[in-house]
Every structure is written in C-alpha cells, then in structure tokens.
Amino acid sequence: MARTLTTVVAEIRTLLEVKLRVKGRDLRTQVRRAGRRLPRKVRRDLKFLIETEKIAANPKLGRMVNDAKVAKAHASVVGYLEAINPREAMWNLILNITASIALALIVVFVVVLYLLVQRGLI
Numbered sequence: 001m002a003r004t005l006t007t008v009v010a011e012i013r014t015l016l017e018v019k020l021r022v023k024g025r026d027l028r029t030q031v032r033r034a035g036r037r038l039p040r041k042v043r044r045d046l047k048f049l050i051e052t053e054k055i056a057a058n059p060k061l062g063r064m065v066n067d068a069k070v071a072k073a074h075a076s077v078v079g080y081l082e083a084i085n086p087r088e089a090m091w092n093l094i095l096n097i098t099a100s101i102a103l104a105l106i107v108v109f110v111v112v113l114y115l116l117v118q119r120g121l122i
Contacts, residue, residue: 015081045073
C-alpha cells in the first residue's frame with residue numbers, strides 16, 4: 001500500500017503544481033500554500049491523505065490504512081483538480097483585479113465630483 005499511496009500523493013502533488021501553481025517540498029506544504037483556493041471538502045481529503053502517508057511510513061501502523069477511504073479521497077481531490085482550467089483561472093484573476101481598480105476609480109470620481117458641487121465650483 002505504501003507504494004500505491006506514494007504514487008497517489010505524487011499524482012496529487014503534480015496536479016497541484018500544474019493546475020494551481022502551488023509548489024512545495026511535500027504535500028503538506030503545497031496544501032498550506034493553496035489555502036482557501038481549495039474547497040473545504042478537498043482540504044479535508046488532502047489532510048486525510050497527508051496523515052495516511054505518515055501512518056503508512058511506519059511498518060506496523062501501515063496495516064491500519066483503509067484502502068477504500070484512500071481511493072475515495074484520491075478520486076475526490078483528483079476530480080476537483082482536473083476540472084480546474086489554469087488559463088481560465090488566470091483570466092478570472094485579471095478580470096477581478098481590473099474590476100476592482102475600475103470600481104475604485106469610479107468611487108474616487110464620484111467623491112471628487114460631490115466635493116466640487118458642495119464647494120460651488122461646478
């Protein structure tokens with residue numbers, strides 16, 4: 001199971017790096033850096049896989065690993081990560097930043113206009 005769990009973790013680490021551009025020396029670091037970009041359920045499954053990987057490293061405790069639960073967590077995480085389109089995510093980020101800047105400029109313009117009207121300059 002340890003070898004299979006290792007390949008599962010390696011696949012998830014690769015997907016996190018490719019899809020979310022999150023790098024790290026291990027899965028725990030990558031999950032911490034991804035933070036809230038991952039839904040709560042996916043983070044919970046990833047934490048389960050991290051703990052399972054730690055347990056599987058011990059020969060006696062490795063027998064306690066539940067293969068069905070590992071497969072279910074893996075399917076959940078991979079299903080979410082494969083649905084992410086990095087190009088679309090980048091485009092959404094650019095649009096959100098642009099919209100925030102535009103809103104700030106509109107608010108500043110309205111405040112300046114209001115002040116000019118109140119002082120009788122317009």
